[in-house]
Amino acid sequence: MTDILLAIPCFNEEANVESVYARIKADIDFAGLGIDPEILFIDDGSKDQTVQVVKQLAAAHADVSYICLSRNYGKETAMVAAFDYFHHDAMIMMDGDLQHPPVLVNDMVKLWQAGFEDVYAKRNQRAEESWFKIKTSKWFYELLGVLSRTPVTPDAGDFRLLDRKVVLALRQLRETQRYTKGLYNVVGFKKAAIDFDAAPRLHGKTKWSFRSLINLAMEGITSYTTTPLRLSTFLGFLVSGFAFVYMVYVLIKTMIIGPDQSGFPTIVVLILFLGGCILISNGILGEYLARVFMEVKNRPLYFVEEKKTHEADQQKK
Structure with missing residues (x-):
């Protein structure tokens, strides 16, 4: 059996966590693909009941684990926590609001088994996004492509399968001002794309405000090119x-x-x-x-408040 980590950063997703887990178990053919999964929820300092819901899932299902960060560090840093914990054959990163359809994981795994090391999902349509946001996103990627020697792939986010060697490479990149969408291309490796239409959020509203998107764009430009x-x-x-x-x-x-x-x-x-x-x-x-x-300053990127993981369980044994 192949060990794969499904890493899901969460921030105030109490209404979505159980549905995400149910869809993952229903839509992904783990047995047919020969996969032994670990579903890791990384709580990024949620203010609602996300942690409690995740703990209940972990108590009821052996394949669920969690890492709770000490405060809200942002999605980029939450992904670093997943990279640091990783000890599997591959990792699948996906959002906790079901805009990333779990059924695509089946095709991702097949492409990975065929030899690709970074299989990313590329959005064709963006549900619930305004014309202004879609256009500015397109202009940003075009600008970054002109400024940078290593262009960022447009409409390709963090929903992707990463081979072990890719995750270990990303783990070495410890900068505090992170733009992970650019780092995927910095480390390279064999890539393949899968097209999909982003679904609407199952519950709640997006955590990305206009201000946070501007900050992310600034991080992308200043962290990725001089x-x-x-x-x-x-x-x-x-x-x-x-x-x-x-x-x-x-x-x-x-x-x-x-x-x-x-x-x-x-x-x-x-x-x-x-x-x-x-x-x-x-x-x-x-x-x-x-x-x-x-x-x-060389400060740690994050601090963990508590966790329950398969690795921790193995250490206790």
């Missing part, structure tokens, strides 16, 4: 070149025609333009400097 720093350098050269050409123009004009007294609006515009360029460049530099500041 191109903005290079662009600010090019902007500095461009503005300096423009200023030099304008200086030569003013000098020649003064020598031929004489001094011009009506230059106040031009001076104001130039000062505001140059000031804006300086502030933008300083802002870009500040974003990277802040991330360096967080990295050099």
